[in-house]
Amino acid sequence: MPETTRHLLLDQQPAWKRILDHPFVIRTSAGSLPSATFDRWLAEDHFFVLSFRAFLEALTRIAPDQQAREVLAGGLAALGPELELFESAAAERGLDLTAEPSLLNVGYSSYLLASVQEGWPVGITVLYGVEKAYYDAWASVRDSTDPDTQYAGFIANWSSPEFSAYVDQLAALVDREELTAPMSLAFDRVVRFELAFWDLVQG
Numbered sequence: 001m002p003e004t005t006r007h008l009l010l011d012q013q014p015a016w017k018r019i020l021d022h023p024f025v026i027r028t029s030a031g032s033l034p035s036a037t038f039d040r041w042l043a044e045d046h047f048f049v050l051s052f053r054a055f056l057e058a059l060t061r062i063a064p065d066q067q068a069r070e071v072l073a074g075g076l077a078a079l080g081p082e083l084e085l086f087e088s089a090a091a092e093r094g095l096d097l098t099a100e101p102s103l104l105n106v107g108y109s110s111y112l113l114a115s116v117q118e119g120w121p122v123g124i125t126v127l128y129g130v131e132k133a134y135y136d137a138w139a140s141v142r143d144s145t146d147p148d149t150q151y152a153g154f155i156a157n158w159s160s161p162e163f164s165a166y167v168d169q170l171a172a173l174v175d176r177e178e179l180t181a182p183m184s185l186a187f188d189r190v191v192r193f194e195l196a197f198w199d200l201v202q203g
Helices: 003-011 013-020 023-030 035-061 066-093 103-116 120-142 152-157 161-174 181-202
Strands: none
Touching (some): 003 013, 003 120, 013 120, 013 181, 023 152, 023 181, 035 066, 035 103, 035 120, 066 161, 103 120, 120 152, 120 161
16 A cells, blocks of 8 residues: 555554444444434435535646546546435435534535645545545445345445545545645544544434
8 A cells, every 4th residue: 555545544543443333334234224313314415415526626626637637527427326316315215405414514514625725635635535434434344235225225336346446546646645744634534524424423
């Protein structure tokens, strides 16, 4: 593993284990997550993805070269089907996706956009952190999830080979940068936000 991402992940080993072992992830995989908890996550994450799209668009505008822009374009393209997945599931479950999000969600979403103001190295580190945490969490339960459980489609979406390849592309962009204290701080904030977000929806 190249140096920058290797150091970022090594520094977060205890917290990363908490991400992989989080009750929200484990219970979603087992199909035992209560419907009300899943509904809360669905509504919160829909708001987050809309904000995440704005973050990706802003980060693309400061990307240093065409290679980086092409990688981010792939991430933006994937958000369309992802939002459709949310909206379809919400319609089936009778959820109002326009409901007011939690202040934690607003804070996390706002941090994404604020990170772009710190420049490309911090912004791409934030993006990598968000996507790496999600991929690793869902990939860790992919093979043990019964494909017939009610949440299996969501787990498959975030642990697919295509998503894995995208995360690897983001890692390569981060690894072009020399690790700095602001990058380490940004990665740490993402990890803490991710854990807090799942704690929130878990209730």
